[in-house]
Amino acid sequence: MMLANWPQFFIGAILVYLCINAGFAMVYFLGGDMILNARPNSFIDAYIFSFQTSTTIGYGYLLPKNGITHAIVMVDVFSGLLFVAVLTGLVFARLAKPQARVLFSQQVVITQHRGQTTLLMRLANGRKRSSIINCHVSAVLMMADRDPDSMFERHFIDMQLHRDSVPIFSLTWTLAHTIDEQSPLYGLDKNAIESYGTILIITLDGIEDVFAQTVHTNYIYEAQHFMFNKRFANILGQHKDGRRMIDYTRFNEVEDSH
Numbered sequence: 588m589m590l591a592n593w594p595q596f597f598i599g600a601i602l603v604y605l606c607i608n609a610g611f612a613m614v615y616f617l618g619g620d621m622i623l624n625a626r627p628n629s630f631i632d633a634y635i636f637s638f639q640t641s642t643t644i645g646y647g648y649l650l651p652k653n654g655i656t657h658a659i660v661m662v663d664v665f666s667g668l669l670f671v672a673v674l675t676g677l678v679f680a681r682l683a684k685p686q687a688r689v690l691f692s693q694q695v696v697i698t699q700h701r702g703q704t705t706l707l708m709r710l711a712n713g714r715k716r717s718s719i720i721n722c723h724v725s726a727v728l729m730m731a732d733r734d735p736d737s738m739f740e741r742h743f744i745d746m747q748l749h750r751d752s753v754p755i756f757s758l759t760w761t762l763a764h765t766i767d768e769q770s771p772l773y774g775l776d777k778n779a780i781e782s783y784g785t786i787l788i789i790t791l792d793g794i795e796d797v798f799a800q801t802v803h804t805n806y807i808y809e810a811q812h813f814m815f816n817k818r819f820a821n822i823l824g825q826h827k828d829g830r831r832m833i834d835y836t837r838f839n840e841v842e843d844s845h
Contacts, residue, residue, distance in 0.1 A: 596681070600674055604641075607670060611637040611663045615656070623650040641667030685795050687804035688713035690838060695787060695808050696817040697766065698844040704766040706746075708789065708808070709819050711759045711838060719802060722756035722793035724748065726764065728771050730783040741784070744771045756793060758833055759822065781810040817841040 591599060612634035615621050625632035636649040640663045651657045692709035700707070708726075712718060726746035747770075749763040766772045772780070792803035820840035824832050 593681075596677075600677075604670060607666055608634060608637045608641055611641070611659070611666070614659055618655065618659075621652055621656040621659075623652045624648055637663060640664055641670075643667065685798060685800040685802045687719070687791065687793075687795075687802040689719075689791055689804050690835070691789065691806040692819065693839045694812050694814050694817070694841055696819060696841055696844075697772075697813060697815045698818045700763065706764040706766055706772065707819065708762040708787075709759065709838070710756075710762065710791070711822075711833060711835070712756055714795070717795055717797045718755050718757040719793035720755050720796050721752070722754075722760075722791065723752045724760075724762060724789065724791045725751060726762065727788045727790075729786040729788065730771065746771075746787075758831060761819070762789070777810075777813060777815055780813050783810075785810045785813070787812075814841060816844050818844040 612630060615633040615636060616628075616630045620627075622633065622636050625636065632649065639645060639649065640660050643664060651660050690711040690713050696707045698705060698707065710724075726748055728744045728746055729741055730744070732740060732742050746764050749765070753760060764770065764772075775783070787808040788805065789808070790803065790805045792801060794800065795802050818841065820837045820842050822834045822837045822840075824834055826832050
């Protein structure tokens, strides 16, 4: 329920509530003559009675007929109140849950940077008027073990980034990893990366500066997302008043490296 979008959340809540009422309606229906003024063998009347009971509407036309019905009604009312309490808590939790709203580039590019072969990933802050402070990023590579004598089919390798934290993340951030002798990607071309089933996992956490709550997100790059001899297109510009701006329409654009 917490991961569903709002339409899915409310549709799911309605279906659960209708099913709860249907369950109590079935009890009233199978119990025989339990509801005063209800039509004989009418499941619809039993359902209407259950719905009015759980919502504490109580119009006064359909009434409990005996002691057993009164006992079931108490459970029915309690379930309705409990459902409203749980639903209210879930709605509040969803509204209060902070969103990282971080954009990740669709590709990972491998190019020459300052004379070294470097893997680059681009991030952008999707918040219009707020930043993420004390922002930290980690990169983990998952790939098949190259050692034929190894007992493990796949292993996780921490990627050393040029910089894995910034005090304020407000615009863009390009993550860089040098592919040298210590890098797990050293000596691999695109075919080798795909043959090892390589997956790159990026995780980010920090504190959003409006409500001072911790936010975190992650993104996964598969082997087909690795691009060689490419670089990211420039997306930084300036407004007429001199303020920096990001051209999000070019965020995922790449171009040939020179």
